[in-house]
Structures are given as C-alpha cells and as structure tokens.
Amino acid sequence: MGEDVGIYGGAFGVTNDLYEKLGTDRIRDTTISELGIMGAGVGAALTGMRPIVEIQFSDFLCQAMDQVVNQAAKLHFMVGGQASVPLVIRAPGGSGTGAAAQHSQSLEAWFAHVPGLKVVMPSDATDAASLLLAALEDPNPVLILEHKLLYKQSFEVPEVFPKALLGQGRIVREGTDLTIVATSIEVQRASEAAELLAADGISVEVIDPRTIKPLDLPLILASVSKTGRVLLVQEAVKFNGFMSEVAAGIAESPAFGDLQAPIRRLCGLDTPIPYSPQLERASVPQVADIVREATALVKEW
Amino acid sequence: MVETPTAAEGLAILRTMWRIRLFEEAVEDLYGRGMMHGTMHLSIGEEAVPTGACLALKDGDQITSTHRGHGHCIAKGADLGRSMAELLAKDNGYCRGRGGSMHIADVATGNLGANGIVGGGLPIAAGAGLSNKLRGVDNVCLCFHGDGSVGEGAWHEALTLASMWDLPVVFVCENNQYGMSMPSKKAFKVENISDKAAGFGIPGETVDGNDVLAVRDAVQRAVDRARRGEGPSFIEALTYRWRGHSKSDKNLYRTKEEIQAWRDRDPIARWAAEMLDIELVTHEQLDAEQAAARQDIREAVVFGTKGEDPTVEAMMAGIYAPSPVDAFDIAKGIVA
Numbered sequence: 001m002g003e004d005v006g007i008y009g010g011a012f013g014v015t016n017d018l019y020e021k022l023g024t025d026r027i028r029d030t031t032i033s034e035l036g037i038m039g040a041g042v043g044a045a046l047t048g049m050r051p052i053v054e055i056q057f058s059d060f061l062c063q064a065m066d067q068v069v070n071q072a073a074k075l076h077f078m079v080g081g082q083a084s085v086p087l088v089i090r091a092p093g094g095s096g097t098g099a100a101a102q103h104s105q106s107l108e109a110w111f112a113h114v115p116g117l118k119v120v121m122p123s124d125a126t127d128a129a130s131l132l133l134a135a136l137e138d139p140n141p142v143l144i145l146e147h148k149l150l151y152k153q154s155f156e157v158p159e160v161f162p163k164a165l166l167g168q169g170r171i172v173r174e175g176t177d178l179t180i181v182a183t184s185i186e187v188q189r190a191s192e193a194a195e196l197l198a199a200d201g202i203s204v205e206v207i208d209p210r211t212i213k214p215l216d217l218p219l220i221l222a223s224v225s226k227t228g229r230v231l232l233v234q235e236a237v238k239f240n241g242f243m244s245e246v247a248a249g250i251a252e253s254p255a256f257g258d259l260q261a262p263i264r265r266l267c268g269l270d271t272p273i274p275y276s277p278q279l280e281r282a283s284v285p286q287v288a289d290i291v292r293e294a295t296a297l298v299k300e301w
Numbered sequence: 302m303v304e305t306p307t308a309a310e311g312l313a314i315l316r317t318m319w320r321i322r323l324f325e326e327a328v329e330d331l332y333g334r335g336m337m338h339g340t341m342h343l344s345i346g347e348e349a350v351p352t353g354a355c356l357a358l359k360d361g362d363q364i365t366s367t368h369r370g371h372g373h374c375i376a377k378g379a380d381l382g383r384s385m386a387e388l389l390a391k392d393n394g395y396c397r398g399r400g401g402s403m404h405i406a407d408v409a410t411g412n413l414g415a416n417g418i419v420g421g422g423l424p425i426a427a428g429a430g431l432s433n434k435l436r437g438v439d440n441v442c443l444c445f446h447g448d449g450s451v452g453e454g455a456w457h458e459a460l461t462l463a464s465m466w467d468l469p470v471v472f473v474c475e476n477n478q479y480g481m482s483m484p485s486k487k488a489f490k491v492e493n494i495s496d497k498a499a500g501f502g503i504p505g506e507t508v509d510g511n512d513v514l515a516v517r518d519a520v521q522r523a524v525d526r527a528r529r530g531e532g533p534s535f536i537e538a539l540t541y542r543w544r545g546h547s548k549s550d551k552n553l554y555r556t557k558e559e560i561q562a563w564r565d566r567d568p569i570a571r572w573a574a575e576m577l578d579i580e581l582v583t584h585e586q587l588d589a590e591q592a593a594a595r596q597d598i599r600e601a602v603v604f605g606t607k608g609e610d611p612t613v614e615a616m617m618a619g620i621y622a623p624s625p626v627d628a629f630d631i632a633k634g635i636v637a
Binding site for chain 2: 025030031033035036037038039040041042043044045046047048049051066067070071075076077078079080081082083084086115116118134137138139140163164165166167168214216
C-alpha cells in the first residue's frame with residue numbers, strides 16, 4: 001500500500017498495472033499520510049499480514065519516522081519476542097532527477113543505525129527482485145532503498161530470480177589492484193570506472209554489499225586483504241555515512257595489516273542536494289570522480 | 302440501553318477495577334521503596350474506562366494501549382504476575398525485562414502492547430483493523446489513547462485511514478483532562494473531543510468515563526457496529542488521573558480541590574455503591590472481592606520478585622526475529 005500505487009501506477013511506475021491483476025485490496029491506495037500508512041503496515045504485520053509499504057520518496061520517511069524507528073524496529077525486542085513485524089518498506093532515494101533537496105536524499109545511514117531494522121540497497125533489477133523476495137521472507141522490518149535513476153534503466157533479468165540472502169554481498173567484478181565498495185547507483189558507476197581503469201592497466205575489484213544492515217563485512221575484508229587498497233563510494237554525504245562504518249570495520253580487522261594504502265572514501269559533498277544540474281552532478285560521485293580517486297590510490301601507493 | 306449485570310458479572314467488574322488499582326498502588330509502593338526502577342504512569346482513578354471497554358470485546362479482538370497502560374493490559378486479561386515481573390525487570394516478565402511499564406504486551410491474547418510514544422498506537426490500531434478486514438474475521442481493534450494524543454499527527458492520520466477504509470476500529474479516548482500538564486479544555490477548542498470525529502465522518506460520543514456500565518455500553522455499540530462492517534467509532538470517556546503524570550510531576554498545574562472533587566467520584570466506590578443500591582450484592586461480597594484482588598496482587602509481587610534477572614546474551618539474541626533469509630547470525634556479532 002502507498003500513495004498513488006493503484007490506478008496511477010506509482011509515482012515511478014513501480015506498481016504499474018498491478019492493481020488490475022491483484023485488486024485494490026492488495027494494491028491499496030492511501031491518503032497522503034506517511035505516518036499513518038507506516039503504522040497501518042506495522043499493525044497489519046503484527047497481526048498476521050505481510051504488508052509492503054511504499055513511501056513515494058525516501059525523504060518522506062521523515063514523516064513516518066516514529067513508526068519506523070520507535071515502533072517497527074523495536075517491537076519484537078520490546079515485547080520480549082512475543083511478536084515480530086514482517087514489514088517491507090520500499091522507498092526511492094538518491095539524486096539525479098532535478099528534484100532538489102527534499103526529494104533526492106540518501107538516508108540509509110540513519111536507518112542502518114537503528115537496531116531492529118534491516119536495510120537493503122539494490123543496484124540492478126535482478127537484485128531488486130531477489131532482495132525484495134528475501135525481504136518478504138524475513139520476519140523483521142526491512143527497508144529497501146531503490147535508486148530513482150535505476151527505474152529509468154533496462155536490465156536483462158533471468159527467468160527465475162536467484163535466491164538472495166540479506167547480509168550477503170556480491171563481487172560484481174574481480175580485480176587485483178584495488179577494491180571498490182559501492183552502494184546503489186554507485187555500483188554501476190564503479191563498474192563503469194573499473195572498465196575505464198582496466199584500459200589504463202588498473203585491475204579493480206567491485207563489491208556491492210547489497211544489504212548495508214546486516215553487512216557482509218567478511219566479503220569486503222577478504223577483498224581488501226587480496227588487493228591491499230580500498231576505495232569506498234557512496235552517494236550519501238560523507239560525514240557519519242555508511243562508508244564510515246565500512247572504513248571502521250576494515251580498520252578494526254586484521255585486513256588492516258594487508259593495506260598498502262590508506263582507506264579512502266569518495267562520497268557526496270556535505271550539502272543538501274541542489275537543483276541546478278551542474279551542482280547536482282557535482283554533489284555526488286560520478287564515474288570520472290571514481291576513476292580519478294582510484295588512479296590516485298593505485299599510483300600514489 | 303444499560304443492561305444490568307448479574308451478581309457474578311458485577312463482582313467480576315469490581316474485581317478487575319480493584320486489580321488495576323491495587324496493582325498500581327503496589328507499583329507505587331515498590332517504586333517508593335526503591336525496589337522498582339525506571340518510571341511509570343499510573344491510571345489510578347481511571348479504572349472504569351479499560352474495565353468497561355474490554356467487557357465489550359471477545360476472543361481475537363485486539364487492543365492498543367498507551368504509556369499509561371497497566372489498566373488496559375489487566376482489563377484485557379494480562380497475567381498479573383508476568384506484568385509485575387516485567388515492571389520488576391525480570392526475565393519471566395511479559396517482555397523479559399526489555400520493555401518495562403510502557404511496553405507490556407500480550408500479543409497472543411490480542412494485546413498489541415502499551416506504547417511509550419504518545420499517539421504511537423493509533424496507526425497500529427488502524428493496521429490491525431485493516432488486517433482483520435482483509436483476513437475476513439469479525440474481530441475489532443480497540444484503540445485506547447489519551448486526550449494528549451489528539452494533538453499528534455498520528456491521531457489524524459489514523460482516523461483518516463480508518464474512516465476511508467471503514468475499518469473495524471473503536472477509538473477510545475481517555476480524556477483524563479490533561480496531556481501531562483496541558484489541560485485538554487485549553488488545547489482543543491471544542492466542547493467535546495468526540496466532536497472532532499465528525500470531521501472524519503466517524504460517529505463520536507462522549508461518556509462518563511467513571512461509570513463503568515456507561516463505558517461498556519457505548520463501546521459495545523461501537524464494537525457491534527464495527528463487526529457489522531460499518532466502520533470505526535470514536536468514544537471519549539471523561540475521567541481523571543488522581544496521581545501525577547509520572548514521578549516528576551509536582552502537580553503545579555491543578556488544585557487540590559480539583560483532585561479531591563474527582564476522588565469523590567471514585568469509579569470503584571461508585572460501582573460498589575450502585576450494586577448495593579440495587580441489592581445485587583452484599584457488603585460482605587464487596588469486601589471479599591477487594592480482599593481477593595489484594596491477594597491476587599500479593600501473589601503477583603511474589604511471582605515477580607522471584608524471577609530471574611535477564612541476561613545480555615538473551616537480549617542480544619532478541620533484537621531480530623530468527624530469519625530464514627539472513628546470511629549471518631547478527632546476535633553473535635559476526636556482522637555489524
């Protein structure tokens with residue numbers, strides 16, 4: 001359920017004509033009431049349903065924060081395990097559409113900071129489907145942050161979506177000189193950058209954690225030990241961002257001893273997302289930025 | 302239409318109200334003696350609302366409750382021992398010592414839980430109502446909330462959704478006259494809070510919340526309506542909390558005279574007197590019921606104090622429900 005998921009098809013067309021196939025009970029249009037919708041999802045989940053709540057833009061999760069953070073995330077714990085909240089929340093995030101500061105944020109770190117929530121960030125269509133199916137099987141509240149720019153792309157998908165586990169990352173591309181850990185749209189940009197870097201003789205391993213909570217730190221650490229260098233790329237602002245956690249995880253582990261270079265982060269600028277297309281692009285890591293940072297890391301160290 | 306209960310029913314009503322009051326007096330005493338920590342919000346003086354309202358419910362019906370929720374839990378049938386154990390932070394408490402006073406729940410019996418966030422239970426109640434409707438059961442969710450929550454966005458959003466979808470939800474607003482220190486008369490410029498329900502297309506009614514049968518009958522009408530699929534109702538029950546908001550309250554915002562005037566309208570004494578008036582029961586039976594409730598509470602305190610302390614290991618294993626699709630065991634700290 002969510003705002004305009006019915007006949008409208010969803011603000012980004014995700015639900016499309018599902019309401020015709022599944023009916024308006026299951027594809028449920030709501031009023032513009034994010035807190036109410038989220039709470040209705042919590043209540044339904046507590047009483048035997050498997051609701052999917054769509055929040056039209058992840059920025060609007062701010063309107064629903066109490067139900068996500070104080071209710072959904074904590075209920076299983078607070079009631080001593082008597083109940084669980086199998087609630088799936090889908091919300092588009094990220095910049096690149098000219099929608100400016102209130103419709104373009106990457107807020108994943110807020111939610112990953114809350115014990116009781118799981119946070120998923122798919123980077124392609126197959127993962128979006130596989131991780132959604134995994135989220136639906138999970139008895140805990142799972143937030144899926146989908147990048148808006150991915151909605152506009154086409155992907156080849158398999159006949160049957162492979163089973164995904166929450167907390168299992170993916171090696172997108174293997175390499176030997178440098179590990180790039182990237183999330184969401186930055187996985188694509190990192191892969192493009194890796195292609196360009198390969199032409200320059202730099203072999204890059206790209207890792208997509210896919211879920212940031214729980215986090216597949218072992219996968220990242222193994223890669224870092226192998227390559228000895230790591231660049232952490234996210235669209236969200238740098239300060240207190242998810243990649244700070246990844247950096248700390250590497251620094252605290254034995255893999256730290258395998259590093260030949262300092263851990264480096266490439267993140268969004270510490271700014272609200274601006275409207276101007278030039279400013280907007282400049283605010284978050286682009287392919288050229290990744291190529292530049294990666295080259296520097298490998299050449300300097 | 303007020304249906305007079307039988308003697309047994311009347312005594313059961315009295316017993317529930319005494320259990321609530323004596324439970325809370327015991328909590329207050331334990332707290333005062335340093336045997337209970339944290340904070341608690343007492344509903345002494347408000348016992349007729351949960352007692353009357355829950356009489357209208359049947360198995361499978363749900364409630365959502367508030368930070369002042371001991372009465373709701375007890376009226377819905379919560380075990381006194383496990384409730385007391387929870388407040389005493391023991392592993393055999395309802396929440397294994399993780400929730401405390403503001404989070405007591407008994408989900409198996411439809412008590413979806415007290416709530417530490419004002420207004421937090423309202424959208425959840427709408428969701429339970431939606432679930433009842435979609436699952437095709439005739440159960441109703443009773444949403445206890447206070448007058449303080451009427452200022453919250455959650456209140457408005459929950460009533461909006463419940464109305465739009467004709468959900469089987471009965472909103473019971475316990476108007477105890479103050480949202481902490483804010484008088485509801487000052488906050489909400491309507492004669493009755495229930496008048497606001499009309500703005501949502503929801504029938505609203507105000508009842509004397511210290512009259513246990515008046516509460517029961519109003520809620521019963523609303524519950525019947527919801528079971529018939531006719532949608533939500535809103536009932537405002539006028540009552541009063543004798544104690545302060547919580548332990549920090551110095552009662553600077555109200556007078557001794559006002560408190561005394563409401564103490565003179567004690568819902569328990571009133572119900573006992575009503576039963577005597579119509580010669581439904583004897584003085585001896587009333588005394589016996591109070592004594593039995595006192596014994597119930599004594600046993601609950603003993604049960605609670607004998608409980609084991611909870612462990613960090615169990616706590617850390619209890620943050621997430623076990624998942625068939627989780628790659629790691631978060632409880633063991635393998636991943637962040």
